[in-house]
Amino acid sequence: MKILVPIKRVIDPYAKVKPLADGTGLDLGNVKFDINPFDEIAVEEAVRQKEKNSEIQIIAVSIGGAEVEEQLRKALAMGADEAIHVETTDQLDPSIVAKELQAVTEEIQPDIILMGKQATDNDNNQTGQILAARLGWPQATFASHVELGDKSATVTRETDTGEETILLPYPCLITTDLRLNEPRFIPLPGIIKARSKPLHKRERQTTDTPRVAVLDYVAPAGRSGGKKVGSVDELITELKAKGVVS
Amino acid sequence: MSRTLLIAFDAGDALNGAAFCQQTGAYDVIQVMGEPKLDLGAETVTTWNLPSQPPAEYLANALKDVCANYTRIVAVSSMQAKDGLARLAGLLDWPMITDVIELLGETKFKRPILAGSVITTVELNASTCLLTFRPAGFGQPTIGGNSKHESIKPTFTGVTKRVSATVREGGRPDLSSAKVVVSGGRPLKDAETFEKVIGGLADALGGAVGATRAAVDSGIAANELQVGQTGKIVAPDLYIAAGISGSTQHMAGIKDSKVIVAINTDGDAPIFDAADFGLVMDLYEAVPELTEKLKK
Numbered sequence: 001m002k003i004l005v006p007i008k009r010v011i012d013p014y015a016k017v018k019p020l021a022d023g024t025g026l027d028l029g030n031v032k033f034d035i036n037p038f039d040e041i042a043v044e045e046a047v048r049q050k051e052k053n054s055e056i057q058i059i060a061v062s063i064g065g066a067e068v069e070e071q072l073r074k075a076l077a078m079g080a081d082e083a084i085h086v087e088t089t090d091q092l093d094p095s096i097v098a099k100e101l102q103a104v105t106e107e108i109q110p111d112i113i114l115m116g117k118q119a120t121d122n123d124n125n126q127t128g129q130i131l132a133a134r135l136g137w138p139q140a141t142f143a144s145h146v147e148l149g150d151k152s153a154t155v156t157r158e159t160d161t162g163e164e165t166i167l168l169p170y171p172c173l174i175t176t177d178l179r180l181n182e183p184r185f186i187p188l189p190g191i192i193k194a195r196s197k198p199l200h201k202r203e204r205q206t207t208d209t210p211r212v213a214v215l216d217y218v219a220p221a222g223r224s225g226g227k228k229v230g231s232v233d234e235l236i237t238e239l240k241a242k243g244v245v246s
Numbered sequence: 247m248s249r250t251l252l253i254a255f256d257a258g259d260a261l262n263g264a265a266f267c268q269q270t271g272a273y274d275v276i277q278v279m280g281e282p283k284l285d286l287g288a289e290t291v292t293t294w295n296l297p298s299q300p301p302a303e304y305l306a307n308a309l310k311d312v313c314a315n316y317t318r319i320v321a322v323s324s325m326q327a328k329d330g331l332a333r334l335a336g337l338l339d340w341p342m343i344t345d346v347i348e349l350l351g352e353t354k355f356k357r358p359i360l361a362g363s364v365i366t367t368v369e370l371n372a373s374t375c376l377l378t379f380r381p382a383g384f385g386q387p388t389i390g391g392n393s394k395h396e397s398i399k400p401t402f403t404g405v406t407k408r409v410s411a412t413v414r415e416g417g418r419p420d421l422s423s424a425k426v427v428v429s430g431g432r433p434l435k436d437a438e439t440f441e442k443v444i445g446g447l448a449d450a451l452g453g454a455v456g457a458t459r460a461a462v463d464s465g466i467a468a469n470e471l472q473v474g475q476t477g478k479i480v481a482p483d484l485y486i487a488a489g490i491s492g493s494t495q496h497m498a499g500i501k502d503s504k505v506i507v508a509i510n511t512d513g514d515a516p517i518f519d520a521a522d523f524g525l526v527m528d529l530y531e532a533v534p535e536l537t538e539k540l541k542k
Contacts, residue, residue, distance in 0.1 A: 011360070016494075019364050026364065094332075095341060122359050123475075124344045126332040129302065133336025138303050138406040141329045144469070154409065159299075160325050160422075160478075162412030162470050166301060169405050178459075178476060179469065211341035212375075215367040220358065223501060223520040228513075231525075232535045235507065238523050244426075244484040244505050245451065245540060 001053070001148070003046045004110035005060045005080065006101050006127075007039040009071045013120040019217035026217055035071045038116025040078075041176040044183040046114050047079035049148055057081050061104050063097060065089045069199065076194035077186045083199040084108075093210040094126035101127070102134050103205035110171065112153065117142055117175040132173040140166055142177040248352060249273070250318040252288070253309070255299060255326055256280045258423050263322045264288075264387035266379050269349055270318060275393075276309070287391035294400055298411065299326055303404035306333040313338055316374070323378040323479065324422070331376045341372050346379040361475040362498030382481030382502040419454045421471065426453030427482045427503075429473055432460040433489035433529065440466045443530065444488060447537045456480065458496050474499035488529040492517025509533065 011017055012032040020027050035043070043060065050056040060075035062068040063086040072083040086100055105113065113132075118125035125141075132139035140155035144163065147154040152169045158177050168174075229235045239245045250273040254260035257280040264286035267273040274290040275282070278299060282291050300308070309330075313319055319334065321327035323345050335342040348356035353370045355377070421427065428451065430444035440461065448455045457467030459474055473480055475498040485503035490496060492508070492515055500506065501520065508521035509532045518524040525532055 013361075017360055017363060026360075093341070095335070095339070098336060120361065123361065124342075125328045126335060126342050126344060129329060129332030130336035130342075132303075133306060133333045138301075138404065139329075139333060140406075141302070142325055158325065158469050159411070160470065162468065164411035165409040167407040167409055179463070211370065211372040212343060213369045213371060215354070215369050217359075218365050218367075220362060220365050220501070223506070223522075225506065225520045225522050226518065226524070227522060228518070228524045228526065232527075232532055232539065235523055235525050235536070236539055239484070239505070239507070242505050242522075
């Protein structure tokens, strides 16, 4: 069984990122980059499944410039068997990424694609669903528990009103939510071993250009809060004056 | 000619989505569950009246053909909207824009990135698109109109099978559209205490209950109560945060609330900078006192 895990290099999700003063981009001066946390959860899940079933082969894939090799090596260190680097410096959007991943999928024919529900930089939450639709595969987004059977995956997924469990025949696509697992700390031998694992490079297969352009970046309007009250009674008086309690 | 189709997953979506759609011009609605409650100016309201939400695969397959009649397919931002509309984007090969917070004409939109710490203006370079939007920024809809109503049974195809689903316990209003939300954080020590203290104040105010990610992760509140960038985005008239420090992630989900109240023992917690009214007090004293006094 093959699991394909697409990963994205993103701005460190814990960094405080501000727009440039002229609004033309983000101030990335000292910002670090990492695997998108939801994709890291996907790698972790694939590795845990492999620990239960040694027949599983895990292939990580990333699209971007030479720098994404760092994130692919991390996925290999976590336990992926091989990596594919789709080399490009082009501007991408979720639809282009899905089309490139479709080309990779058609070539290596995985049984399962496991990927993050969204990337923490652009917060689009689209790529997995677009890819599943293009492949004609069933999808389970927002996964919080995954069981892989012989012919199908049983996935518990978070919903707006709680959770549901669905059954997807293979091949299928699963996107991960926060509560699926906590990615492991990578031991040193894993990092060393990752250096000798295969990392294949390939070119883009499609020629689409983004259909949505970002025109500017600004900081959100702040709230002018900060007033303190001294007691519950004072709070109630203020809330009544605002008309939000009666 | 621009024409919008609103996918309303229930009557709440139809209401919450109407103000946005009225700003885009002529629109139709497909309502997946429930019956339309109010006339909100749509030209045609098509009711599916399903007993439960269909998996995204079925939903997208059923909607694919009808989309050719529209230039915009829109839905109020929610997990099911992102699940279903992005799949539809893949079937149609249309671009999609997630979490629109402001309309700047027909092809320009504002949307947050990086967990709400930056707002971008984006431009659509295509004639058609799908989008999800957060209703808070679009005001109240005009009530009234002369919608044509029809009811159809959609044709569903797909291989996904639902094994089981949890259903929300009734009683409290929906978190995403409630006028009052009372949320609790990690200091609420267990699920029982959380329900008694936070639930008690919410019930006294007729409001919904919310929670921080830390409270959900530690098992004292249910997943679907999580408020924040990775949970629900709320914009009530009154948001009361008890025992919440105010992480960026959480603030991104509440910043459009009209009035924010923070109750926390740590007077330096970042939530006090954003709160309209801050009370530096132990929540176990303050919240029950507030509950008692507001009940009267």
